[in-house]
Amino acid sequence: MDLAGIDAEMASLDLAYRRVATEPVDVTDPDALTNLGATVAAALAALGVDDRAEAVLRAVVQRYATGDESDRVALRGMFGRYPSFRWAAHLPRHWAGAAEFRARLIHLSARDQGDDARDEILGLQDLCDRAVQDGIDVDPILDEVAALSSAVDRYGMGSTRDIIRRQRPGR
Incomplete structure (x- = not known):
């Protein structure tokens, strides 16, 4: 399309x-x-x-x-x-695997914080926690999608790129 x-x-x-x-x-x-x-x-x-x-x-x-x-x-x-x-x-609620984690992360990046960066940050944390529980190595996917993301700080909490880069589960 x-x-x-x-x-x-x-x-x-x-x-x-x-x-x-x-x-x-x-x-x-x-x-x-x-x-x-x-x-x-x-x-x-x-x-x-x-x-x-x-x-x-x-x-x-x-x-x-x-x-x-x-x-x-x-x-x-x-x-x-x-x-x-x-x-x-x-995207469908039930998912598995690195490719589906990446798809959801790209969807989050495309929304570019929506109306409230706090909601997106919480969603990102949940998404990453689930991926880690499923044994997915999230760091390279986070780095890949962060590089595609906006560098504009829309709400004073950092850009989508910064928010994704800061997300490191378990650290």
Whole structure:
């Protein structure tokens, strides 16, 4: 999929996800907060776009890894323009192996900290912890993806490149 195709698919999926992503939550209802994860997961599943979203993300990962810096800048810009897609679209929850760890790390890099670097840092820590538990040598993959990542410090917590470089599980 070329950049224009990725952009068109992200735009379409962003519209599909927007209703769920922007649905207000009644914070005065304790049941709403207790069941929020399941409610959101069910609403996203009901949209029936998981396969399309995964195909777009796989195309992003491939292009981000093999393209040049202008491709990576364009892909980061798409994640910025399509916040509902960025929030809702994820690679499958269950994964194994270094290649899938790398794909998830590239996805994180392409999101370029999203709306909150703290969420991305916590996600990165969890991702790396799981990879280490699975016996994956994370250091070379972290170095590879850090080199592809943005050097712009968006929120005062370091750039995505810096955040990935600082991540060393067990140290």
